[in-house]
Amino acid sequence: MSTSRNVMQEVSPKLAELTADMLFGDVWERPELSKRDRSLITVANLVALYRTDQLRGHIGRALDNGVTKAEISEVILHTTMYAGWPVGANAVRIAKEVFEERGI
Numbered sequence: 001m002s003t004s005r006n007v008m009q010e011v012s013p014k015l016a017e018l019t020a021d022m023l024f025g026d027v028w029e030r031p032e033l034s035k036r037d038r039s040l041i042t043v044a045n046l047v048a049l050y051r052t053d054q055l056r057g058h059i060g061r062a063l064d065n066g067v068t069k070a071e072i073s074e075v076i077l078h079t080t081m082y083a084g085w086p087v088g089a090n091a092v093r094i095a096k097e098v099f100e101e102r103g104i
Contacts, residue, residue: 004053039065044075047091048083055091059098069104 009016028038039062046055059072072095080088 004057035065036062036067039067040071040075043067043072044079047076047079047087050087050090052090052094055094056098059095060102063098063102063104069099 005016005019008019028035033041039058042058043055043062045051046058062072063069073092076088076091076095079091
């Protein structure tokens with residue numbers, strides 16, 4: 001199975017380039033927010049917007065950036081109160097899968 005990054009590179013090389021250079025190379029590297037804070041914000045936004053494919057990867061990135069399982073759970077709960085029950089129910093399922101894949 002191809003990763004999202006490989007698929008993006010194959011289908012839209014320019015989008016892959018902008019994602020690597022602008023999003024992850026520039027925005028994620030700005031010093032005004034830590035990567036941990038950016039991960040919390042990104043997970044909350046992806047939960048609210050029901051972006052399941054990206055949510056899976058960004059929950060993993062959040063864990064890598066020091067966000068705890070309990071904090072991810074709290075982000076999902078908090079976002080659900082503003083964005084609705086269906087997005088929260090979906091997010092907990094995805095988070096559970098990521099946690100199980102990582103053995104946490």
